[in-house]
Amino acid sequence: MASSSVLDEIMAKKTLVVSTDANYAPQSFLNDKGELEGFDISVAKEVAKRLGVKVKFITPDWDLITAGKWGKRWDLSIGSMTPTAERKNALLFSLPYYSSPAQFAVHKNNTTIKTLNDLAGKTIGIASETTNERYLQKDLKIEDVNVVYQPWEAGELKNYPTDANHIEDLSLGDGLRLDAIFTSRQTLAEAIRSGCGKGCPIKMLGEPPYYEPLCFALDKSRANSDSFLEKLNEIVKEMNEDGTLVKLSEKFYGTNLIPKL
Amino acid sequence: MGIEVDGAPEQGIPEEADRVLRQIEGRRKKYRRNLLISFAVLITLLVTAMIVLKLDFSFMMKWLPFILAGSGYTFLVSVLAITLACILAVVGALGRMSSNPVFNAVATSYVSLIRGTPLLVQVYMWYLALPQIGKALEELGLHGVQAWLTLPAVPAGILALGVCYGAYMTETVRAGIQSIKIGQTEAAMALGMTRGQTMKRVIFPQALRVIIPPVSNEFIAMIKDSSLVSLMGVWELSYRAVKIGRRHFQSLEMLIMVALIYWLMCILLQFVQERIETHMARGDRRV
Amino acid sequence: MGIEVDGAPEQGIPEEADRVLRQIEGRRKKYRRNLLISFAVLITLLVTAMIVLKLDFSFMMKWLPFILAGSGYTFLVSVLAITLACILAVVGALGRMSSNPVFNAVATSYVSLIRGTPLLVQVYMWYLALPQIGKALEELGLHGVQAWLTLPAVPAGILALGVCYGAYMTETVRAGIQSIKIGQTEAAMALGMTRGQTMKRVIFPQALRVIIPPVSNEFIAMIKDSSLVSLMGVWELSYRAVKIGRRHFQSLEMLIMVALIYWLMCILLQFVQERIETHMARGDRRV
C-alpha cells in the first residue's frame, strides 16, 4: 500500500483530483451558470479522459497550491503555473502545455507613455510574487527560457494580491494610483473584452517582453510520482501533436499560444 | 396644607397633569417619528451613494441567486463552529478557574496562544500543518494517521473557527460565571451541595443569562469570519462574490452585495438574539 | 466554655494553627510549582511539534530581521487606528444614548452597518469605492475631489480599522457608561451639575475603569487585524511573511514565525494592560 505509485492510486479510485485557482479568465473562471470553465478546465477534462478516469476539481487559494505539501488532497495542479527555480523546490513540473506572453498596459486616456521605454520611473502595478514581479525586479529564472530584461527601472512597483486588483485600480484614472500595469496578455485581453461592467478604460502597451512556459504541477513531497509524471508528459505530447491544445487555445484565447515541443 | 382624612384617596388626575402627560406622550411620539425619518434619510443616502458609484445593478441582480446559494455553507460552518466553540469555552472556563495545575495551564495556554495569533494563520495550520504532523507520526510507525489528519476544507474550517472562537469565549464564560454573586455559591454549599452540583444547578444556569448576549455577538462575528474557509476552496458567500467580481472586474459591486447580505443576516440574528434575551429574563422583576 | 475576661486578648497562635497555616502555604507553593512545570511541558510540546513538522529553522532565522522590520507599520497603523476608534467610540456611545433623534439614528446606523459587514469589505470600500465616489463628484463639477478621496494604502487602512473598531467599541463604551450606578448621576445632579458636567466629571472617569480592559483586548485584536492593510500592499509583518513564504515556497515556516511574533506582541501588551489596570484600581478598597 505504502509503496504503490501515485498513478496506481489514481487509477484505483478512478478519479483525478485537480486543483485550479478560479481567479483568472479565460484560464479558469466561473461562467454565467456559476460553473467552472476555461482553458485549464478543458485541458484537465481532456487529461482525465485520456487517463480513463473521472475528473474532480478543487479550488483552494493559490498560495495553498504553490506551497506544495498537498497531503493527497489533490493529485495535480492545472493552473497555468510557470516553472520557476524556487517552485521546483516544492513541486514537480510536466512539459509545458502552453505559453503565455507578458504584457504592459496603461490607462486609455494616457497620451505620454507611447513605448516601453517611457515607463522608466513610473508606478507600475503587479500581482505579488508572480513572474511579472520577478521580471521587473530583474530576478526571473525560468527553465529553458532566456529572459531579456528591460533597459530601464520602474519608479515604484505596487504589489497587489491578484491581477484583478491592479486592473481595477488603474481603471480609476490615469496616474491616480498607477501609471501602468504588467500581467499576462490573456488576462488583459479578457479585462478589456469583458469591460469592468462599462468598458474597461485600459489599453495594451508595446510588445510582450517575454513568453513564459506554463506547466502542470505535482506535489514533490508525495512519494512515487515518477510514473504519473511520465504519463502526464506523454499526454501533453499527444495533445500537442494531435492539435487538441491548439483548438482549445483558439477557442479560449483567440490565438495559438501552443509552443512547438 | 392638604391633609386628607383616612378614607378614599383622591383618585382624580388634575387637568394640569393630564396636559403634562399628553406633552410627554407627544414628545415620545415625535422622537420616534424623527428617529424613523432619520433612518429613512440615512438609507436613502446609502442608496444614493450606490447610484453615484454607478454600480451595475443589473449585474448584481443577475448574480444574486448564485451568491446566495453560498449562504448554506456559511451557515453550516458557523453553526457547527459556534457549537464547538461553546463546548470549548465551557471546558476552558472551568480550566481557567480550576485549582488543578495541569488543567489550568492547558486552558491558560490555549487561550493565550489562540488569542495571540491571527485566525488566518490558524486556518492554514489546521489545513497545512496537520497533515505534515500526520506524516511525521506515520514515519514513527503509526499507519493511516496521515489520512486521518488530512482534513477536508469544511471540517478544517469548522475546527479552526471553533477552536479560535472557543478561546475568546472562554473568557466570556469565565466572566459570566464570576459575575454571579458569591452568596449564591454559599447558599448552595450551605445546603450541602458539592462544588459540581453548585456549578451545574445554581451558578451555570444564572451565568447563562450573562453569557448569551456576548455569545450571540460572537456568533454574528463568526458568520463574517467564516469567509476564511473560502481560502480552502469552499464555495461559500465570499468565495462566490470574490470570484465573480474578479472574473468580470467588478469587485466593488460584488463586495457591496455580499456586505449587504451579511448585514441582513446580522440584523436577522440580532432580532433572534433579542427574542432569546427577552425569554431568558423571565426570572426577573415582573414587567 | 472559654470566656475571657476583659483585657489582653489571647495573642498566641496555637501550634495546631501554625501547622495548618504551613500546610496552606505548602499547598500554594506546590500548586505554583506544578503550574510552572505544566507550562514548561506545554512549551516543550509546542517546540517538539515544530521539530516534527521539519521546519526549516535556519530559513526562519535568516528572514527574521526582514520580517520584524514590518512591525513598525503594524504598530503605526494599530496605534493610530485605535486612537481614531476611541474617539469614534465615545462619540458613538453618546449618540446611542442621545435623545436627539438624528444623532441617535446616525450612531445606531453606524454601529449596525459596520458591525454587520466584514472588515475585508470595508477595507476595499475605503480603498476602491472612495475614489469612485470622488470621480462621480468630480463629474458633478467638484474639481480636485477625486485626488483627495484617493487615499494611499496606509491612511485607508487606518480609516478602515479605526472606523470598524470604533463601531464595536461604541457598544463597549456605552455598556461601561451604563454600568455606573444611577446614584452617581443623581448625586452629581443634586449638586447642581449639568448633564454635560455630570458625564465629564463623574460618569466618564468611572466608566474608564470598566472600559479599559475590553479596549485593551480590542487593541490586541487590532494588531492582528492590521494585517489586512497588507491587501493594499503595505509592507507590514504579515505582508513580508507571506511574500517571503511564497517566494521560497515555505509558507508554513513564515506563517508560524509571524504567528509567534504576534503572540509575543500580545503577551507584552497584556502585561502592559495589567499594569494599567492595577494603576486604575487605586480608588478601590485598599489591599
Place this chain on the structure above:
Amino acid sequence: MSVNISEKKGPVVQAKGIHKIFGNMNHVLRGLDLDVGKGETVVILGASGSGKSTLLRCINFLEAPTAGSIEVDGTLIRADAPANEREAKALEIRRKTGMCFQSFNLFPHMTVLENIIEGPRTVLKQNRKEAEEYADELLDWVGLTDKRGEYPSCLSGGQQQRVAIARSLAMKPKVMLFDEPTSALDPELVGEVVEVMERLAADGMTIIAVTHELHFARDVADRVMIMDGGNWVEEGTPEKIFNNPEQERTKRFLAHIL
C-alpha cells in the same frame, strides 16, 4: 462653625398640589402640599412604597412632578412649564438644595477632599484655594479632618455619610434633604450620622428628612408628617404623632416600627 444662621420665618420650600405619575399610569403622589419654614426640621414617615423618596426627589427636580409647583427660596417651577425653562430653573433649585442618599453615593474616584470641592469648583466655579478652605472647615465640623486624602472605599459607612453631608453643605444650600441616611448603616454607626444631623438642625438649617430613626423624629423634628399611598395621612408635633395619633393608619404604621 455655624453652617447656617437664620431666623425662623417664611417658607423656604413650598410644594403645591404635587402629582407624580410614573410610566403606565402608576399614580405615586396624589396632589401633595408641603410648606417648610426657614430653619424648620420636618420628618416624613410612611410605609415602604408610599412615595416618600419620590416626593423628596420631586422637590429638587431629580424627578419632574406631573402636576403642581415647587418653590425653593424664591425659585418657582411649575410642572407644565416649557422643558428648557424647567431645566434651567431645576439647576437653580438644585444649587440651593443639598441631598443625602441612603447609599451615600460618594464619587469613588475622588478623595474625600475632592468629593467636597467638586460641587463648588465645577458648579460655582470657585477657585481651588477658596473651595479647599471651606472644605477643611466642613471636614473639621463633621470630624473627619484626618480622612481628607482618603478614598471613600477606605471609610466606614458612617464616615462616608458624614462626607456626603459635608459635600452637600459645601454648596451652601438653603435646604437639606435626607432620604433614609442611616438605613444602610450598621447599628453602631447610626449614632455618628444622627449626631451630625442634629447639629445641623441646631445650627438653623432647614431640613426635610425621611428617616426611620425614631430618636431623631422624636427629639429633633419640629414637625412629623405621615404619608400613605401618596397622600398625607396626618401631621403634627412629634409629641402629638407618637403619643396621640388621630388616624387609624398612623396607629397601624407606628405599631409596626415602634
Place this chain on the structure above:
Amino acid sequence: MSVNISEKKGPVVQAKGIHKIFGNMNHVLRGLDLDVGKGETVVILGASGSGKSTLLRCINFLEAPTAGSIEVDGTLIRADAPANEREAKALEIRRKTGMCFQSFNLFPHMTVLENIIEGPRTVLKQNRKEAEEYADELLDWVGLTDKRGEYPSCLSGGQQQRVAIARSLAMKPKVMLFDEPTSALDPELVGEVVEVMERLAADGMTIIAVTHELHFARDVADRVMIMDGGNWVEEGTPEKIFNNPEQERTKRFLAHIL
C-alpha cells in the same frame, strides 16, 4: 406542623478552640469555644468586624477554621484533618445545618417551590413528589402557600427571607444558623421574619443567631453571647446581659445599640 420535636439535652454543636487567620495573618477568631445544647437558642452580639459571621461560617465549614474542632450532631472535624476527609465531613455537617443569610440568597432562576425542593432533590436525592409534599407543608408553615410558583424577584424582602428559612428547613437540619437575617429588611418587614424564627425556637429547633433584633434576643434567646475582637467578652441569660452586664466592653457595646 412541628419542625423539630426534641427534649433539651446534650450539645448538638460543639466548637473547641476555634482560630481563624485570614490571608496575611489577619487573626479574626482567637480560640473560641461554643457549646449549644439540643433545642437551645443562642444569640451572638458584637460590633461590626468582631468576627460573628466568620464564626457562623466556621461552624458549617463555609470557612475552614485554622485551628480547633467542630462537632455537629456527632460529626467531628478537626482543622488539621487531611483535605479530602475534611471536605467529605464538611458536606455531612452542612447537610445537618441550615443557614440563613443577610441577603437571603435565594436562587433567582428558580420559583419559590423549586428553591425549596432543590436541596432535597439534588443533595438528598428525594423524588419530586416527596420533596414537593414537604415543601408545601413548609410553605404553609411560613405562610407563603400562595407564592409557590412565583420567582424570588417578585417577593418582598420579608417574604424572600421566609422562603430562605423554608429552603433550609427542607433539609431537616439539626441546627439553624442565622446571620443578621433581618438587617436588609425595611422596618415594617422585620416582624414577619422574627415571628417565624420565634415559632422555630418554640418548636424546639436548635438555633444560633447573629441578630440586632433586641426583641428576639431578649424574649426568645436562652443565652446571649457578646463577641469582641474574636474573643467572647461575656455570656449569660438575656436578663443578665441586658440588665446587669459585668464587663465594661459589654456595657459600651449595649449603649451603642440600645
